[in-house]
Amino acid sequence: MDITKKSINQIKRPMNNDYLEIENADGMPGLVDSTIALDFLLSVKSAIRNSAMALTEMADQEARKAVHSLLDNSINLHAELTDLMIKKGWLHPYDVNQQFQLDKVSTQTALQIASLQLFKGDTSRLGTFATPNY
Template identity: 55%
Template sequence: MEDYLDPRNAEGMPNLADSAFAMDFLLSVKNGIRNYGFALTETASPELRNLLSKQLEAAIDLHGEISALMIKNGWLNPHHFDEQFKVDLKSAETAVQIAQMNLFPMDTDRQGMFATPNK
């Protein structure tokens, strides 16, 4: 990828963005599950413990739903290491390509690259 403003480089980006958002959501929910577990061990109130337990169960269910969505879309392959390795390698290569881009080129004139609406 040499030119991030070239529309050709946007191919596949929606899928990459969706998988990144899903992974971020999955990791956030996983962190919440861990925090609910910590909170449960520190809570003395039976009412609060019951509430936290229900929240923990809901978070575990949500984690399962997100994982199932990611598996269905091929973004997560927990049972197939070789497939997950390919997904992770592609993500790493994309990150390196983005890091190597000239994000502030001297010439940003893109006139004529996009269709101009008729007036």
């Protein structure tokens, strides 16, 4: 079974607390990669907005050049990342219906992860180390 090739919208089974079980971890690498890619895309988008806003405040020639190159780089990176995500099926800009289906699956997954009990019991680190000041 090639789990890395599984597309994110194929994951329909509810999340299980026993995520170390191979069966429950089905499609996990694709899920992680697509989520990280989406987070990366949001960062790049913010970088473009932030640097464009900053550029409007620049008066010094050298500062303007620096921020301009940052903006240029961000735009190029955005193009590369968008292409990659479209190729991998993590983003569907030309098919709104499919994008909404993907959003629906992502929402369900996010809610399922949120309801998982990831940390069992007390997570306080007090007492684990010598902490004389507490």
